[in-house]
Amino acid sequence: MAAVFPIIAQQLCLAAATLLVSPAWAQAAPPPWHNSLGMPFVRIAPGSFLMGSDEAVEALARAYPQLERRRLEQLADEAPVHRVRITRAFYLGQTEVTVGQFRRFVQASGYVTEAEADGTGGYGYNPAYDPDKSARGDAFEGRDPRYSWRNPGFVQGEDHPVVNLTWHDAHALAAWLSATEGRRYRLPSEAEWEYACRAGTRTRYPHGDDPAALARHANVFDQDAAPHWPRWRAQAAPGHDGHAFTAPVGSYAPNAFGVHDMLGNVWEWVSDWYGADSYAHAPSDDPQGPARGQVRLRRGGSWHTWPLYARCAFRNWNTPQTRYTLVGLRLVREIEAPQREARPADFTPALFGHGYLHIF
Numbered sequence: 477m478a479a480v481f482p483i484i485a486q487q488l489c490l491a492a493a494t495l496l497v498s499p500a501w502a503q504a505a506p507p508p509w510h511n512s513l514g515m516p517f518v519r520i521a522p523g524s525f526l527m528g529s530d531e532a533v534e535a536l537a538r539a540y541p542q543l544e545r546r547r548l549e550q551l552a553d554e555a556p557v558h559r560v561r562i563t564r565a566f567y568l569g570q571t572e573v574t575v576g577q578f579r580r581f582v583q584a585s586g587y588v589t590e591a592e593a594d595g596t597g598g599y600g601y602n603p604a605y606d607p608d609k610s611a612r613g614d615a616f617e618g619r620d621p622r623y624s625w626r627n628p629g630f631v632q633g634e635d636h637p638v639v640n641l642t643w644h645d646a647h648a649l650a651a652w653l654s655a656t657e658g659r660r661y662r663l664p665s666e667a668e669w670e671y672a673c674r675a676g677t678r679t680r681y682p683h684g685d686d687p688a689a690l691a692r693h694a695n696v697f698d699q700d701a702a703p704h705w706p707r708w709r710a711q712a713a714p715g716h717d718g719h720a721f722t723a724p725v726g727s728y729a730p731n732a733f734g735v736h737d738m739l740g741n742v743w744e745w746v747s748d749w750y751g752a753d754s755y756a757h758a759p760s761d762d763p764q765g766p767a768r769g770q771v772r773l774r775r776g777g778s779w780h781t782w783p784l785y786a787r788c789a790f791r792n793w794n795t796p797q798t799r800y801t802l803v804g805l806r807l808v809r810e811i812e813a814p815q816r817e818a819r820p821a822d823f824t825p826a827l828f829g830h831g832y833l834h835i836f
């Protein structure tokens with residue numbers, strides 16, 4: 477018997493060593509947790525990573541030779557690269573929020589989105605629309621009351637990512653889920669989002685640095701989308717990702733953290749205000765962005781986004797009232813509730829009929 481114990485002890489030591497040296501995402505992933513609307517969530521372990529990018533314009537010019545140099549010089553807000561610690565585990569939506577999940581929310585809550593409530597509508601695809609008719613050169617028609625999350629002008633199944641939602645709409649969804657489930661839902665912070673996008677990588681994309689390979693890993697502006705917008709054909713990713721418009725969520729392999737479509741399909745609202753120099757002032761632990769601002773960040777690019785702008789480090793932003801054919805969201809469910817947890821009493825259904833509820 478005496479010889480057995482050293483063997484067991486050795487095995488235990490080996491197991492412990494494996495736990496210590498293996499990154500959390502390399503271990504066997506448990507099945508996703510599903511909430512009351514059927515949204516799958518995966519647990520993201522705490523950790524640290526290098527956030528942002530400080531790539532030289534010359535290096536970008538070699539990788540994206542078709543782009544004007546001024547576009548490559550406009551990425552200074554991705555610097556400085558800085559170490560960020562995510563100190564708490566959290567659940568992150570394994571996919572973007574889908575049309576079907578949002579429909580169930582609307583049916584259960586009576587919520588009316590900003591695009592519908594303010595009467596100005598959203599944006600949509602119309603093959604007869606000419607971008608030159610838009611003062612901003614918008615690729616899509618709008619605002620127009622015929623467009624909303626219910627109709628972006630192209631066909632969407634219930635498993636496609638919902639679009640035409642404002643930052644306020646995203647918060648209303650999180651608040652309703654928090655109140656009805658007694659758990660704390662919110663948008664990811666910008667740092668949490670990039671941590672989950674990179675999933676342990678330091679390259680432009682989780683698959684590596686090559687923009688030409690992007691269409692194998694994400695739904696972006698590719699050779700399937702380009703025929704609908706011939707003026708931007710030269711900017712399309714080479715290859716076919718199989719989708720000219722939105723794709724069913726989870727159509728592509730997950731990254732090393734087990735989440736799908738962090739890049740492409742739809743832009744995702746995050747919680748932070750945008751600050752062009754915010755990285756220079758950010759704390760290293762759980763940064764939340766500036767205390768005030770004018771515009772909210774969105775991340776990851778979309779089905780209509782050129783490869784340069786579908787990198788993990790790229791930052792883009794809009795007013796919180798913006799609704800667009802390319803912008804959706806995914807949610808965080810907190811694991812450790814902070815001091816105060818949302819309760820049903822915090823939710824005021826009467827406000828939802830008016831379509832606007834500013835939470836937190």
Ligand SMILES: [Ca+2]
Binds near residue numbers: 701719721
């Ligand atoms: Ca595509």
Ligand SMILES: [Ca+2]
Binds near residue numbers: 740
């Ligand atoms: Ca996305």
